[in-house]
Structure formats: C-alpha cells, structure tokens
Amino acid sequence: MTTVAEKLDTRGMNCPLPILKTRKAINRINAGEILEVTATDPGSVKDMASFCEQTGNRLVASNESANGFVFLIEKA
C-alpha cells in the first residue's frame, strides 16, 4: 500500500494553476514519496500525465472520484 506524503487540493482552480501548484508540492517532498493531487479542471487529466512524462516523475494513478480527479504522483 502506498502512503501519501502530501495532499494537494487544486479543486476549483483552472489551468495552469493545478500544474504550477503540483510542481511546488513535488519540490517539497522527497524522491520516492507520493503526492496526491485533487483537481476539478478536466484539462488536468491530460496535463498531469504530460507533466509527469516530461519531468520524469511517475504518475502512479489517475482516477475520477466524486471529489473530482485524483492523481497519485511518485517523485523521481
């Protein structure tokens, strides 16, 4: 079971804020730790995958829940 080191709530925020806040949150955690991001911006689904691909961090999960979109990112 993966433990989440930090949670980030970007619900209500629009592009590019979820990505910018994610970047800052990733800077705060250590390599191997998991960041959980919640978002309501529908564009964030593709953007978050693209962000992870370009920055080398691993998108462990990308799901949709009643709360919005939930992403788990493991810092490289």
Next chain:
Amino acid sequence: MSGTTENIADNAQLDAWLNSRLDELLPAKLEDIDASKTPSMSIIATKGTLDWAYPPFILASTAAALGWKVDIFFTFYGLLLLKKKLDADVSPLGNPAMPMKMPFGPQWFQDFEWPMPNLLMAGVPGFEKVATGLMKKTFRNKGVATVEELRSLCLEADVNMIACQMTVDVFGFAPDEFIPEVTDYVGATSFLPVARKSDVCLFI
C-alpha cells in the same frame, strides 16, 4: 603513381565506411543529446492589456514548472506588465471576438452574449473599467489565477524578465516603476542571441 591511386581508393572506401557508420550511430546520438538538454523558451511580450497579459505569463510559468529555462523580453506595451503595480485593463472596443458575458446572475443571464455597439464602448465613460471588472470577475469565478499571481509564480521559478531599454526611454518610464526582479535592461542585439538558442520562440 600507383601508390596515389591506391590512397585515393582507400580514402573513398574510408569515406563510405564513415558515412554508413554515421548513418547508423547519429540518430541515437542526436536523440541522447536532445533528451539530456534543458528545453528553453523565449517570449517577446509586446502587449499590455489584461487579455494579452495572460498568454506570456501562463506559458512562462508552465514551462518553468516543467523545468525549462525561460526568458521573456518585454517591449512596447508589454513593458507595462513589469510595473510594480499591475493595472492592466481590457477594452472590448476594436476587439470584436471578445464575448461580453455577465459573470453573475442566473445561468440564462450568464449565457447571454451582450451586443455592445461601438458607440457605447467608445462613448460611455468608464466602459473599459466595467469590462475589465467583468473579465476579472469571470476569471476569478472560473478559478483562473490573476496576472499578478502568475507573474510572481514566474519570478519564483526563475523566469528571466528582460526589459527593452529603448521602449523604457521612449515612454519615459523610471526604473523604479518596475519590479526589482527585472534582470536586465537591454536592446534587441542582446536578446536575439538568447532567442536564437531557444527551442521555442514566441512573439505575443
């Protein structure tokens, strides 16, 4: 005599061998170089209204979040985006594609696109302030960052902000009107080499 002919034949053979090896190795090598290189972007920001303030700051802050090196050259009205107090307005006049929608009230009211005659836009005092207020409210409702917020995120992420010295002189700005983070006051000659080396170069 015969030795020279042999040498020429050897050289031709060597060239052919080299060429085929290069064809084999070069694509992977170039890919390696490309992958290990930090991407870079140069933006030339030339406009100072609220609507045009967004694109350079959105692109720059996002690129910086992806780890890119970013330089923005602010020239002409773009310089206003470097002022300590950002007071960018938006004018629907001469901006025919700009939708005029209300950011409050019931949905049918918000969905309605208000026809704005030029006479009204040009003649009513304070119309621009109202339009600016409506746009800011719409952006806030939709969770879009303010221009100030995006600018400070850019600065935090070490986006280089460069001011055009000539325009500063022409418009009679004083250096203390600008944010202290402006990295340089230079001319096109100094910016072009930066733009030349960048992967993405945009004029906004």
